[in-house]
Amino acid sequence: MSKVAVLGAGSWGTALASVLADNNHDVRLWSHREDQAQEINDHHTNKKYLPDLNLSENIMGYSDMEAAVEDVSAILVVVPTKAIRDVCKQLKHLMTDDQILIHAAKGIEPETHKRISEMMTDELGNERGNKIVVLAGPSHAEEVAKRQPTTVTVSSYDLGQAEAAQDLFMNDRFRVYTNSDLVGVEIGGALKNIIALGAGISDGLGYGDNAKAALITRGLTEIARLGGKMDANPLTFAGLTGVGDLIVTCTSQHSRNWRAGNMLGKGYVLDDVLEQMGMVVEGVRTTKAVYQLSRKISVDMPITQGLYELLFHEKDPKQVVDQLMNRGKTNEMEDLAFILKKTDE
Incomplete structure (x- = not known):
């Protein structure tokens, strides 16, 4: 049995803490809110994020990060992208060299255009950054919490x-593969939220x-096009963090990105x-x-551009669809040939 700190007590952090607890690890689930940590300890629940889940007694809530990471063998970071740097600044003086560092966040930082592991490396240093593990794939927290495959x-x-990290999480309901393409795994996990x-x-x-179907397929092409420009292996996007993540996130009401998009399509404004x-x-x-990155490195991403205009320039959703449908003629095989060429290289 290992001691593992999970930093971030949202739905995904709590679900992953439950997987670790099922594997008989001693899990310390850290929250920046003291009342949430207290609820976890007093009632073994996290009602705001996973109201139907009864937490294992192997999970203890913490609001003190130093206490949470002391003497643990692994640290799992599951906080929103905007909180990554702040959490890592705190971690830098608390971690030891022998602790495994894993992140399960999904996003790209505006302005810097950096992936999560790059942001973490900025704050923790290259020696630590080169050992970061990313965990990603088609996985709704609600289903993981119910121990669905x-x-x-x-x-x-x-x-x-x-x-x-694979050994920490692997069990008969939570199967874990390894993939050497860290860039591709992070790109696929982040960009599927756009689609x-x-x-x-x-x-x-x-x-x-x-x-x-058209949106998902052409969205996958955009992901692979950007990933290829960033030296990811295009084959990664045919796997769990490409096609797999797109299917689960684009087709389920569990997906908060899908739900947000659905409300936008029905006429709600972004702030609401x-x-x-x-x-x-x-x-x-x-x-x-x-969107910023695609313009910087000259990658054609019309779906991303349309969504950017909708989200940040209040373009009407139907106008965005019309814009995409009335683009100039292109050849689908040119995109596929580009992907195959990058794979051969």
Whole structure:
């Protein structure tokens, strides 16, 4: 049995804490809110995020980060993208060299256009950054909490660290694969939230399966196009953090990005949507970052551009769809040939 600190007591952090507890690990679930940590300890619940889940007695709530990470063998960071740097600044003086560091966040930082592991490396240093493990894949917290079969991927520049993380989480309901393409895993996990917003908008407008299938397929092309430019392996996007993540996030009402998009498609304004959601919608922030990045490195991403104009310039959703449908003629095989070329290289 290992001691593991999970930093972030939202729905995903709590669900992953439950997986670790099922594997008989001693889990310390850290929250920045003392009352939430107290609820976890007193009632073994986290009603705001997973109201139907009874937490294992192997999970203890903490609001003191120093106490949470003391003497643990692994630290799992599951906080929103905007909180990553602050958490890592605190961690820098608390961690030891032998602790495994894993993150399960999904996003790209606006302005810097950095992935989560790059943000963490900025704050923790290169030596620690080269050992970071990312955990990603098609996995709704609600289903993981119910112990429904789920498969995810872990990736790191250090294969030994990835395999250690795999051993921590793997069980008969939570299958974990390794993948050496850390860049691709992070890109796929972040950008699927953009496409999920679009899928929700399509459903909110009352469009059918044809429109959503087109959106998901062409969205995958955009992800692979950007990933290829950033030296990711395009084959990664045919796996769990590409196609898999897109399917689960674009087709389920569990997805907060899909739900936010659905409300936008029905005519709600962004500020009202975010207020009603009550949780972070990573796709909004990621859309801004990826739009900026695509222009910086000259990657054509029309779906991302349309969503950026909708979110940040109040463009009408139907106008965005018309804009996409009336683009100039292109050849689908040119995109596929580009992906295959990058794979051969």
